[in-house]
Structures are given as structure tokens and as C-alpha cells.
Amino acid sequence: MSDCDNLTNLDILSSLTSLGYLHLFDNDNLLSLDGLSNVIPDNVFLQIIIRDNLSLTECAIQMVCENFDNPAPLVDVIIDNNAPGCFDNQEVMDACLLSTGDENIELLFNVFPNPTTDELHIATMNGTGFQKVIVHTISGIQLMESTNSTLDLSSLASGIYLAVVTTNQGTAAMQIVKQ
Numbered sequence: 510m511s512d513c514d515n516l517t518n519l520d521i522l523s524s525l526t527s528l529g530y531l532h533l534f535d536n537d538n539l540l541s542l543d544g545l546s547n548v549i550p551d552n553v554f555l556q557i558i559i560r561d562n563l564s565l566t567e568c569a570i571q572m573v574c575e576n577f578d579n580p581a582p583l584v585d586v587i588i589d590n591n592a593p594g595c596f597d598n599q600e601v602m603d604a605c606l607l608s609t610g611d612e613n614i615e616l617l618f619n620v621f622p623n624p625t626t627d628e629l630h631i632a633t634m635n636g637t638g639f640q641k642v643i644v645h646t647i648s649g650i651q652l653m654e655s656t657n658s659t660l661d662l663s664s665l666a667s668g669i670y671l672a673v674v675t676t677n678q679g680t681a682a683m684q685i686v687k688q
Contacts, residue, residue, distance in 0.1 A: 510532070510533055510534075510536060511532070511533070511534035511535050511536065512534070512535045512536070513536050513539075514536075514537060514538060515538065516536045516538060516539050517538050517539060517540050517541075518539070518540060518541045518543060518544055519539075519541070519542055519543065519544030519545055520543065520544040521544060522544040522545060523544045523545075523546070523547055524547065525545065525547060525548055526547055526548060526549050526552060527548065527549065527552030527553070527554070528545075528548055528552065528553050528554070528557075528572075529554050529555050530555050530556050530557075530558075531545070531553070531556070531557045531558070531559070532556070532558045533558070533559045533560070533562055533565075534558070534560050534561055534562075535560075535561045535562070536562045536565075537562070537563050537564060538564055539562045539564060539565050540564050540565065540566070541565075541567060542559075542565070542567065542568060542570050542573070543570070545570060545572055546570060546571070546572075548572045549572075550571060550572045550574075550575035550576055551575075553572060553576055553584050554583070554584070555584065555585070556584065556585045556586075556587075557572075557573060557576060557584060557585070557586045557587070557588075558585075558587045558588075559573075559587070559588045559589075559591060559595070560587065560588070560589045560590055560591070561589070561590050561591070562591045562592070562595075563591070563592055564592055565591045565592050565595045566591075566592045566593060566594035566595055567594055567595060567604075568588055568591065568594075568595035568601045568604070569595075569601055569604035569605045573586065573588075573601060573605070574601075574605035577598075577601070577602050577605055586598065588600075588601050599649070602649050603647070603649050617633060617634055617635060617637040617676060617678050618631055618632060618633045618634060618637060618639070618674055618676060618681075619631070619632045619634070620672060620674065620683050620685060623683075623685050623686060624685075624686035624687070624688045625662060625685065625686070625687060625688065626663075626687070626688050627661065627662060627663040628659055628660065628661060628662065628663075629659070629660040629662055629672070629685060630658065630659050630660075631658040631659075631660075631672075631674060632658070633658075633676060637676045637677060637678050638676055638677035638678075639658045639674075639676055640656065640675040640676055640677060641654060641655065641656045641674075641675045642654070642655055642658075642660060642672055642673065642674050642675070643672070643673045643675075644660065644662070644665075644670050644671070644672055644673075644685075645670065645671040645673065646668075646670060646671075647668075647669050647670065647671060649671075652665065652670070660672075662687050665687050666687070667687055667688055668686075668687055669684060669685070669686055669687075670684070670685050670686075670687060671683070671684060671685070672684075672685045
């Protein structure tokens, strides 16, 4: 879809569960990709291009995020020159990382101390089973991965990082501060 000045959302596509291609170009009033929320990420076959949609600020939907996260990507994802929040691939990948998992999963574990100077501890609650933690830079570069619930962060420079915690209940990302 391109140059559709009256297009503000994709609700008309809400019954879709698979896509061959998704091309969204120059739709200046498009605000949301929410109509694509029923598309199963594994049912996107070839290409996602979202470009020059000047009002589109949110692209971190499950279909897009899981195609970025695929270790052997079969889907070409190109996001470019949209509004801030959906400006380019890196910005959307960062947003995907921050929105990983169930919004309530972070209630099932505690990360402390935060801020920290060296060690970071992850304690689970209510029978939740800790599986792993991955620490990323704020721009999404993976720095370490551990199945130990205590991390030694002493080698990291002071700054803000993301801890992506996986439990038997799901995955969530938390901002951590290293002093």
C-alpha cells in the first residue's frame, strides 16, 4: 500500500494470519500497525518493507519483532524514514527488545541491586523458574549470557544496559544501571 493519504490504521487487515509481502510506503497519516496483530510471525514469507510513513511511530509488533529475532532470517525486513519510534531497523529492534514478553512477567522476578557496581542478582518468586539472562547495550549489542542468577558486571563500563530475563513463565527486558 502506498500513497494512501486517508489510511490511518490497518484494522481492515485484522483477519489476516499470514502474509507474503508487506509493503507500506508514503502513507503520511498511517498511525499504527495494530491491524496486523493477528499475523503469525512464522507465516510471513518474503518481505516486510515499511518506509516513508511520516506519522508511524510504533512498529514493534510481534510479527516484526519475531522476524528480526529469527537467527536464520528468511524474511527481509526493511524499516526506514518513518516517524521517531519507527524510524529505522535499529530503532525498531531496540523497541522490540524493550517490549519482549508478557507485561506481567517482571512481577515474577526481582533484579537487584539496581543500580549496581559489580554483581547483579536475579531472584524469582511464586515458583517461577529462572532460565537465563542476556545483557545487552542500550543499542541492542549482546554482551553476555548466563544461566547463573548472579552476574558479574565488574568488567562493564558505567552506563545503562538491558537485562533480558527468561523464566519458565516468559521473557522480559529490564533496564539496569552499572555505576
